[in-house]
Amino acid sequence: MPVARAGVTAERLTRAAAELADEVGFANLTVSALARRFGVKDASLYSHVRNLRELKERVAVLALAEVADRAASALAGRAGKDALVAFANAYRDYAREHPGRYAAMQFPLDPETAEASAARRHSELTRAILRGYQLPEPDQTDAVRLLHSAFYGYVSLEAMGGFGHHPRESDVSWSRSLDALDVVLRNWPGAG
Amino acid sequence: MPVARAGVTAERLTRAAAELADEVGFANLTVSALARRFGVKDASLYSHVRNLRELKERVAVLALAEVADRAASALAGRAGKDALVAFANAYRDYAREHPGRYAAMQFPLDPETAEASAARRHSELTRAILRGYQLPEPDQTDAVRLLHSAFYGYVSLEAMGGFGHHPRESDVSWSRSLDALDVVLRNWPGAG
DNA sequence: GCATTACCCTAGGAGCCCTAGGTAGAGGGA
DNA sequence: TCCCTCTACCTAGGGCTCCTAGGGTAATGC
Numbered sequence: 001m002p003v004a005r006a007g008v009t010a011e012r013l014t015r016a017a018a019e020l021a022d023e024v025g026f027a028n029l030t031v032s033a034l035a036r037r038f039g040v041k042d043a044s045l046y047s048h049v050r051n052l053r054e055l056k057e058r059v060a061v062l063a064l065a066e067v068a069d070r071a072a073s074a075l076a077g078r079a080g081k082d083a084l085v086a087f088a089n090a091y092r093d094y095a096r097e098h099p100g101r102y103a104a105m106q107f108p109l110d111p112e113t114a115e116a117s118a119a120r121r122h123s124e125l126t127r128a129i130l131r132g133y134q135l136p137e138p139d140q141t142d143a144v145r146l147l148h149s150a151f152y153g154y155v156s157l158e159a160m161g162g163f164g165h166h167p168r169e170s171d172v173s174w175s176r177s178l179d180a181l182d183v184v185l186r187n188w189p190g191a192g
Numbered sequence: 193m194p195v196a197r198a199g200v201t202a203e204r205l206t207r208a209a210a211e212l213a214d215e216v217g218f219a220n221l222t223v224s225a226l227a228r229r230f231g232v233k234d235a236s237l238y239s240h241v242r243n244l245r246e247l248k249e250r251v252a253v254l255a256l257a258e259v260a261d262r263a264a265s266a267l268a269g270r271a272g273k274d275a276l277v278a279f280a281n282a283y284r285d286y287a288r289e290h291p292g293r294y295a296a297m298q299f300p301l302d303p304e305t306a307e308a309s310a311a312r313r314h315s316e317l318t319r320a321i322l323r324g325y326q327l328p329e330p331d332q333t334d335a336v337r338l339l340h341s342a343f344y345g346y347v348s349l350e351a352m353g354g355f356g357h358h359p360r361e362s363d364v365s366w367s368r369s370l371d372a373l374d375v376v377l378r379n380w381p382g383a384g
Numbered sequence: 385g386c387a388t389t390a391c392c393c394t395a396g397g398a399g400c401c402c403t404a405g406g407t408a409g410a411g412g413g414a
Numbered sequence: 415t416c417c418c419t420c421t422a423c424c425t426a427g428g429g430c431t432c433c434t435a436g437g438g439t440a441a442t443g444c
Contacts, residue, residue: 027219030430030431030432031431031432031433032430032431032432040391040392040393041392041393041394042431042432042433043392043393043394043395043432043433043434044391044392044393046432046433046434047390047391047392048391051432051433052431052432052433106348106352108352108353139368141361141365142364142365142368142369142372143372145346145349145355145362145365145369146342146346146365146368146369146372146373148345148349148354149341149342149345149346149348149349149369150338150341150342150345151345152341152345152348152349153340153341153342153343153344153345153346153348154337154338154341154345156298156341156344156345156348157337157340157341157344160298160300161300162340163337169333170337172334173333173334173337173338176331176334176338176381177334177337177338177341179381180334180335180338180376180380180381181338181376182381183375183376183379183380183381184372184373184375184376187375187379188372188375189368189371189372189374189375222399222400222401223400223401223402224399224400224401225400232422232423232424233423233424233425234400234401234402235401235402235403235423235424235425235426236422236423236424238401238402238403239421239422239423240422243401243402244400244401244402
């Protein structure tokens with residue numbers, strides 16, 4: 001049972017790293033800055049975390065779990081287009097509230113870590129959306145990928161200012177895009 | 193007229209940086225590594241490029257121009273779904289051939305540089321795809337954003353291994369997703 | 385009360401970005 | 415031909431980063 005002397009724990013380190021990433025950007029998340037935030041020398045952190053890579057992995061895993069939680073509760077009790085919209089908004093809202101954590105989700109995890117993380121829950125949740133649309137299995141996988149791509153792409157491009165600086169209009173386009181995705185799920189092109 | 197003594201020019205520097213980025217990843221593009229590649233000390237590069245940021249911007253601008261060129265020639269003489277598929281494949285193929293340059297396109301450019309770059313051509317080209325689908329103006333903008341998001345998202349997720357490691361299946365899902373996008377463009381949900 | 389544990393430290397090496405100031409060779413002008 | 419200038423490249427060096435090695439000290443467990 002590890003005892004905290006200046007309050008540094010792998011757990012608290014990860015949470016603080018996530019907050020720091022949200023403030024300065026995931027790419028600027030640094031061991032030195034994190035140590036500074038704890039009033040501690042950077043070398044001291046290496047007792048709790050193997051290296052910067054592991055720290056970033058921890059933030060990524062945290063973010064994946066948080067998003068999965070939000071998505072799950074957004075999906076609860078909804079079906080069809082309702083579920084689609086709720087899921088997509090949960091995803092987008094999280095990215096806007098926690099840009100650093102969102103960026104962390106792109107961080108490449110080694111297969112073991114990914115398996116142990118909530119990455120799997122994500123595909124399952126995305127699949128749950130499709131339950132209301134009655135898609136047969138091979139099409140379901142394709143649809144999951146398209147949805148995931150569209151959500152991820154839209155949120156990323158929006159975050160990096162890819163749509164010009166019209167936040168209001170971007171909201172409208174977002175709704176319209178969700179309408180469009182609903183249409184395509186109801187009229188998924190048959191195999192062949 | 194600048195004279196080359198060891199062959200270092202802003203031009204050649206940019207091209208070499210793009211190649212280096214493709215090899216080691218855009219995030220690992222470094223002034224030192226680039227200097228090493230030219231058999232020169234890192235400090236020497238600062239006569240040609242202001243700093244690392246400018247170097248990355250140059251690579252981003254180069255990549256945007258190259259992609260726009262490919263997209264333009266893919267679009268030539270095509271319309272409707274043909275155009276959609278050709279454009280999307282040009283985009284995806286470029287990302288696979290030049291992952292570093294592709295990542296560079298995400299690099300945030302300041303507004304002036306973005307304006308001077310090929311970023312504008314990109315929206316115009318994406319809009320050109322829609323010409324065959326006869327969408328009225330407010331919907332057109334939304335559709336451009338959805339298409340861009342889906343292409344960008346799919347290619348990014350694929351590149352970072354987000355779809356598991358089934359390259360063949362990923363090709364199939366890609367075609368299916370393009371089919372689906374074609375469907376949604378032909379049945380775009382009316383305003384309201 | 386004492387040994388163990390683990391938390392945090394200092395010291396230091398290596399790599400990176402970038403600035404300041406110096407040297408050598410190519411080009412043009414007298 | 416000689417010199418002057420311009421510039422491509424250099425060395426020196428400061429600051430920040432990641433990370434390792436090894437030491438001190440306080441709290442825990444007996």
